[in-house]
Amino acid sequence: MMIERIVSEGLSHNSYLIGDGSAAAVIDPRRDIGIYCEIAEKNGLTITHIFETHRNEDYCVGSIDLSRRTGAWIFHGAHLPFAYGNPAYDGDEFAIGSLRIGVKETPGHTDESISLVVIDSAVSSEPLCVFTGDALFAGDVGRTDFFKDRLEEMAGKLYDSIVTKILPLGDGVIVYPAHGAGSVCGGDISDHPFTTVGYERKTNPLLQNGRDEFVGRKIAEHHYIPPYFRMMEHYNQNGAPSLSERRCMDALSPEQVNGVISAGALAIDLRGPAGFAGGHIPGSLNIWKNGLSAFLGYFAAYDRPILFIDDFNENLPSAEVQALRLGYDSVAGYLHGGIGSWYRAGGAVGRCGTCSVTDVDPGDPEQFILDVRDINNRRSMGAIPGSHHVYTGHIEMHLAEIPADRPVLVYCDAGFKGSLAASVLLRHGYSDVTNLLGGMAAWKQAGLPVEDGAA
Amino acid sequence: MMIERIVSEGLSHNSYLIGDGSAAAVIDPRRDIGIYCEIAEKNGLTITHIFETHRNEDYCVGSIDLSRRTGAWIFHGAHLPFAYGNPAYDGDEFAIGSLRIGVKETPGHTDESISLVVIDSAVSSEPLCVFTGDALFAGDVGRTDFFKDRLEEMAGKLYDSIVTKILPLGDGVIVYPAHGAGSVCGGDISDHPFTTVGYERKTNPLLQNGRDEFVGRKIAEHHYIPPYFRMMEHYNQNGAPSLSERRCMDALSPEQVNGVISAGALAIDLRGPAGFAGGHIPGSLNIWKNGLSAFLGYFAAYDRPILFIDDFNENLPSAEVQALRLGYDSVAGYLHGGIGSWYRAGGAVGRCGTCSVTDVDPGDPEQFILDVRDINNRRSMGAIPGSHHVYTGHIEMHLAEIPADRPVLVYCDAGFKGSLAASVLLRHGYSDVTNLLGGMAAWKQAGLPVEDGAA
Amino acid sequence: MMIERIVSEGLSHNSYLIGDGSAAAVIDPRRDIGIYCEIAEKNGLTITHIFETHRNEDYCVGSIDLSRRTGAWIFHGAHLPFAYGNPAYDGDEFAIGSLRIGVKETPGHTDESISLVVIDSAVSSEPLCVFTGDALFAGDVGRTDFFKDRLEEMAGKLYDSIVTKILPLGDGVIVYPAHGAGSVCGGDISDHPFTTVGYERKTNPLLQNGRDEFVGRKIAEHHYIPPYFRMMEHYNQNGAPSLSERRCMDALSPEQVNGVISAGALAIDLRGPAGFAGGHIPGSLNIWKNGLSAFLGYFAAYDRPILFIDDFNENLPSAEVQALRLGYDSVAGYLHGGIGSWYRAGGAVGRCGTCSVTDVDPGDPEQFILDVRDINNRRSMGAIPGSHHVYTGHIEMHLAEIPADRPVLVYCDAGFKGSLAASVLLRHGYSDVTNLLGGMAAWKQAGLPVEDGAA
Amino acid sequence: MMIERIVSEGLSHNSYLIGDGSAAAVIDPRRDIGIYCEIAEKNGLTITHIFETHRNEDYCVGSIDLSRRTGAWIFHGAHLPFAYGNPAYDGDEFAIGSLRIGVKETPGHTDESISLVVIDSAVSSEPLCVFTGDALFAGDVGRTDFFKDRLEEMAGKLYDSIVTKILPLGDGVIVYPAHGAGSVCGGDISDHPFTTVGYERKTNPLLQNGRDEFVGRKIAEHHYIPPYFRMMEHYNQNGAPSLSERRCMDALSPEQVNGVISAGALAIDLRGPAGFAGGHIPGSLNIWKNGLSAFLGYFAAYDRPILFIDDFNENLPSAEVQALRLGYDSVAGYLHGGIGSWYRAGGAVGRCGTCSVTDVDPGDPEQFILDVRDINNRRSMGAIPGSHHVYTGHIEMHLAEIPADRPVLVYCDAGFKGSLAASVLLRHGYSDVTNLLGGMAAWKQAGLPVEDGAA
Secondary structure (H helix, E strand, C coil): EEEEEEEEEECCCEEEEECCCCEEECCCCCCCCCHHHHHHCCCCCEEEEEECCCCCCCEEECCHHHHHCCCCEEEEECCCCCCCEECCCCCCCEEEECCEEEEEEECCCCCEEEEEEEEEECCCCCCEEEEHHHEEEEECCCCCCCCCHHHHHHHHHHHHHHHHHHHHHHHEEEECCCCCCCCCCCCCCCCCCCCHHHHHHHHHHHHHHHHHHHHHHHHCCCCCCCCHHHHHHHHHCCCCCCCCCCCEEECCCCCHHHHHHHHHCEEEEECCHHHHHHCEECECCCCCCCHHHHHHHHHHHCCCCEEEECCCCCCCCHHHHHHCCCCCEEEEEEEEECCHHHCCCCCCEEECCCEEEHHHCCCCCEEEEEECCCCCHHHHHHHHHHHEEEEEEHHHHHHCCCCCCCCEEECCCCCHHHHHHHHHHHHCCCCCCEEEEHHHHHHHHHHCEEEEECC | EEEEEECCCCCCCEEEEEEEEEEEEECEEEEEHHHCCCHHHHHHCCEEEEEEECCCCCCCCHHHHHEEEEECCCEEECCCCCCCCCCEEECEEEECEEEEEEEEECCCCCCCEEEEEEECCCCCCEEEEEECCCCEECCCEECCCCCCHHHHHHHHHHHHHHHHHHHHHHHEEEEECEEECCCCCCCCCCCCCCCCCHHHHHHHHHHCCCCHHHHHHHHHHCCCCCCCHHHHHHHHHHCCCCCCCCCCCCECCCCHHHHHHHCEEEECCCCCCCHHHHHHHCCECCCHHHHHHHHHHCCCCCCCCEEEEEECCCCCCHHHEEEECCCCEEEEECCCCHHHHHCCCCCECCEEEEEEEEHCCCCCCCCEEEEEHHHHHHHCCECCCCCECCCCEEEEEEEHHHCCCCCCEEECCCCCHHHHHHHHHHHHCCCCEECCCCHHHHHHHHHCCCCCCCC | EEEEEEEEECEEEEEEEEEEEEEEEECEEEECHHHHHHHHHCCCCCEEEECCCCCCCCCCEHHHHHHHHCCCCCECCCCCCCCCCCCCCCCCCEEEEEEEEEECCHHHHHHCCCCEEEECCCCCCEEEEEEEEEEEEEEEEECCCCCCCHHHHHHHHHHHHHHHHHHHHHHCCEEECEEECCCCCCCCCCCCCEEEEHHHHHHHHCCCCCHHHHHHHHHHHCCCCCCCHHHHHHHHHHHHCCCCCCCCCCCCCHHHHHHHHCCCCCCEEECHHHHHHHHHHHCCEEECHHHHHHHHHHCCCCCCCCCCCCCCCCCCHHHHHHHHHHCCCCCCEEEEHHHHHHHCCCCCCCCCCECCHCCCCCCCCEEEEEECCCHHHHHHHHHHHCEEECCHHHHHHHHHHCCCCCCEECCCCCCHHHHHHHHHHHCCCCCEEECCCHHHHHHHHHCCCEEEECC | CCEEEEEEEEEEEEEEEEEEEEEEEEEEEEEEEHHHHHHHHHCCEEEEEEEECCCCCCCCCCHHHHHHHCCCCEEEECCCCCCCCECCCCEEEECCCCCCEEECCCCCCCCCCEEEEEECCCCCCCEEEEEEECCCECCCECCCCCCCHHHHHHHHHHHHHHHHHHHHCCCCCEEEEECCCCCCCCCCCCCCCCCEEEHHHHHHHHHHCCCHHHHHHHHHHHCCCCEEEEEHHHHHHCCCCCCCCCCCCCCCCCCHHHHHHHHHCEEEEECCCHHHHCCCCCCEECCCHHHHHHHHHHCCCCCCHHHHHHHCCCCCCHHHHHHCCCCCCCCCEECCCCCCCCHHEEEEECCCEECCCCHHHCCCCCCCCCCCCCHHHHHHHCCCCCCCCCHHHHHHEEEEECCCCCCCCEECCCCCHHHHHHCCCCCCHCCCCEEEEEEHHHHHHHHCCECCCCC
């Protein structure tokens, strides 16, 4: 048998290909499916089954394209009316060579969520591993906040799913979850690449104190729902456009970039905060290359073209694929020659202030200090005294709360989201914006005073 | 500026991507076009133009797919009614950055053949290089045998094209031809990766003695026309099916292979002659992996599935792509686990005799010695005394000339085509077939007697 | 944290790089150490520690070279006098970022064997995973047959190590062993890429019935000890020559190959059985490319050059590295152009008989049927009636038992070892040798009569 | 035959591997020689000859290491006493398969410079191509300024070499020079990847007007000589240290970086100008990743460690190899986690001003405008009115000319060298330094007034 985990960086999404004999199954395929075909071919396997652990909301699933290329059957949980594929019920079992893949309904994250338990019948009837989707992660469990009027119900269902369906499999069963550290689908997933039922039973913070506390903690959790989730839900329930006819990105001259922006395109600057601060195309948003999966879906519209601006144009393929995985098929192109060609063209250059923690004058009454972190981080780590909070992804909805005629000092955890928030402000006409390099991490490292963030 | 040659092994086909500024042109794109998009993106270029030097007959051109992915304009010679793209006339000029790409009509190989002359206007108005398509190769010129009733006319046209359009560009112009050594589109192309107008003027055997001798030699030349050429001509004039929806190959068990063969699939054994001889699936043809481009088109039908048999299944992607470039979209799959899994399944195994030159008894009156080389090689190098000639690709049409009740000793140049011919005979029920390892090369190396092959 | 398994194919050897923060440890590095440096650099890690779970006997360890390139400290078990590195005792603990790596002495395979238990102190004080070296594999345990006079003692020690040191870690602990399926260091390692303490506790055949049965089974086990193990033990205890000054392989013409063989070099034919049978260089041994790690060490001498013969010369780098991992630094080169160039040179070509199970006449009294399988397979699966047994690796020591004047039919499990054995016989002058393609697997598949192999 | 050009980016250095039959020669190998071994092995070739067209001064040649790994003979021009290898004289000829490689002494760049003329005797006795080393480039010729007291003599020799040795080869001969566009070994090499004798004869600006004008132009040329050239000359004449025992780079925490810098290490910031401006480690020099080959040799000392600072640590392998090619074996390591980890550590952050051309107030009397371009560019393109000139590489020697108490506006061609110069000033205590993004290119694009740069 073989099993390979395919990680989609940025999304921190895990898909898996598991094979035995000449057959293979793919669990939760991403939209760009070439890699599954390559792995299958390299290992002499035919992909015969595709399983979706649930209707994903944070990325576009590639099941239909993959099924078309391989002839594989698609299965997902029965308790949602999908427009394609086949329902799988608790107790269903599928064969991949000598492997038996059994379905366990594990609702809680969503109603139709399933986990897939693998037994290698050539060795034993003991379960070997389980694909838990968004039910159980390393060090965390799935979100239960998608149905606002059923928070307690869903949290309770998830607890029951984990405790009655997954933990009884036995401590020695390997857990393959759908997400790793950094995913927007969990609050605090650990960076352990692999875990087991036993390790989670003993160490997962959510599983240490019984059902009531579990439900209570889950209800009290705060998560953000990026606006693009709605499109993903639509695509994943009904089928997304095929990627096979996708256009290549165009290399655009500074003049062409100007034209495309004037016509409504959104320019995304992929560089780090310092590069953006040192000189950027006016109006561009600074979503650094590793932040695309998390933040593009807050700011990009599905009916307007996207444009990438990079330093040396080395991150374009990765940026494009991150956009495609969120369903953004409208990437118009990129600035030929990178940001340097913009400079050389002699046009306008925007700049943004930066400072280190040693530069901040916390007593400056003029200054408006804006905290753009996840509210959970503000609550747990504390805040810079006197700072106001608006989450990065929500800046555009809260501009009225941020004075345009005062110096604004933006900070986040480390400086990246801060630069994105600063770029949003600059785009909306704010003129005196400074991003705190190093953010709260540097602030605490420097031993500066911290205010209770829950206030 | 940049220029990159993309070689399609097997076909010995050269395509080119030439870029300057932010634009690029592709000359004679192959069907699997991903590589052009990758090179363009890596170099920050948008492909804006696609040129076809002529309606190719030996492979399936990818212009339409490439145009769809890039928005590029397609151009080909004006003197053939293509169902897509735009006509380009002698004297037309296109701009790629500071490069000027000028069209020269250079008929002879076909009526609509063009060459493309590149001037870098940033440096000089002198021509820098020329894409000659199938007009001029390194050490050879294009075939002029496609119009059986116009042999002299076409040969003369080609001479005139070369002498009045290409040679006058000047000795220092670099020549980028559409084919390299080993192509079926030339008789004796040299293995020089690059050449120049001057080097060809001085050393190309065809260009040393004037128009009459050129025409005479061309008329006397003998070339083979594989039957798949007709489909390529149709595809390239009217547009081939898109590759974007292609199915993955299936991994088939020995039982499934049996079933697929019974249902009419053609099994192609990709191994070398010795491997085929030592044990193969009965009925399979031995087209070694590097011979697919040259010979698949003689034996495979467009309406029957193809099946690949390999030693360790390491050549499958390359084999599949070679089939696709010839328009064979019906690759059903391959034997899972390679030939070893066939052996282990315990079914029938075919074998073929092999011998070295020291094993041959030329005086054996029973033995039928069959020469399957290109007739040109037989004529120029001589033959084993008493041998009969049928070209590898034509065996099936000449079975009546080959006695099934006598031992048949097959030989070719080195042993590969001989094994293919032997496999054809075995497939047709011949029982005593031996392939001469090393072929004529070994025979001559051993100093054995040689008969005039022209007789 | 990150963990990456590096598999050395052929050896089925697993080494691991585990990192956290900016530091990393490597467990059981192989001789060609470049990959560890690359992974470390790609992940922004400095390799600070190297652990050897024991003095390996089946491959050459790369600790000293790796330490020289990184400055890392080397540690191995204390109960053997190594000429380099530092002793690690039960209970010792090392820090890699927030990981704590604890030493457990787990003798049995060897006296100085250790296991390494990893705790992620950032998450919990529960153990996360354990590197078990050659103590515990997936579905098997380490060999205990290296000290012929202490068989019972070592088997008992191994049992105690597993039961008192590893199993108590808890079912949920992930097990990273030093070998996977196919290794000569285990008899029947499963193909599970990952396992856990719990899965092994419940399903490992050796761990189901208590100490006495464990010891009894281990004493009764039969393993082979390839002669090159002695050199590995010497190298790994005292330090092997550095690879950094290694010579490139030479491309040799047929004439040069002749010369090198005459001067004593051993030619290894890397092809499959059918290719070898169809035509080979007389005197060459047919160790197919994936069999090099297991069989080169039976036939190659450390003071004689090795020469590789391949079909299309695509396996040379892999073959060379397999030789280097066994300490064979004397690879002289390979036949330029592959076996085809030998054929074309017109020299002598050896052949070997092949047959399928349907071709065998078991009643032929002339025929000597030779079973060259692992004796364990003969015992457990049965044998072809009337067959004699000599293990592949021992053929040269038992030639007297094999009649040179009768037809010899060689068989093994599938046909590869059989071809190697046949090549050994041919090299020693046997003239009528046939290899059974598909071996015992085909025999049983065909439902032919089977004899008790234990007799 | 095959020929492959290996480009060392940054240096714009071309080396070549040319092979035929089973043998190959390498021309001007770089220090990291692995690529030649790989290409040779992939093509089934043994490297038998290494040619150095001259004692290179801009990079460290790898001939000795390559000879040690392959057994190849080293040859260089006879008119310099090398401590290794063998002299090659005008008229000497070497065989590589059917290729004949003839030596032409072509002094001018240096006394011992040779060109290598290749004839393919299997085709013709006409020359096919020529490796011209630093004698003739595409669009330029080699420098003749290394012997300050022999300027006219060397320029004359180069003219004679080109006109009497290279041009007579004939227009159709392909020219393979040792450098491409961007090399410090030429003033204005074109970006044509390939050229011919004929194209150069007709279009090379130096070859249009006879010997006197050639010599006059060459004497009038101005080139810079980076200080590291002296070490390269020493290494290349006497043999450089072997790379085989090189240490891996260490991943250093911010604290360790602080320590290493305090102990004298030079921190090199590999980012673009805007990133450096937005926030950097105080004291670091901003040599952007593609500028390392050209500028590291001005600022790094051979006896002090080098430290790399990157944005996302994606350019470290390339940066290290560029340093090694200049003989800097003392790369201590890099900042773990990239510049972001410096910010998060909360330490001091330096910043640099940036502006676009529309921000400049040319009339500001306080402002000191510093032009750091190559003096040739200043002369040919003109300058910003009132600007002072000091070449980037010479800033440290001319600090006295640059006022530390006035705002300094630095500019170059496009903004990269300007940022390096600005970082040098900041390192030396200048506090008000601004780099003009886009440099002179933007200035001219914007139509701003230009002053005669020759004044």
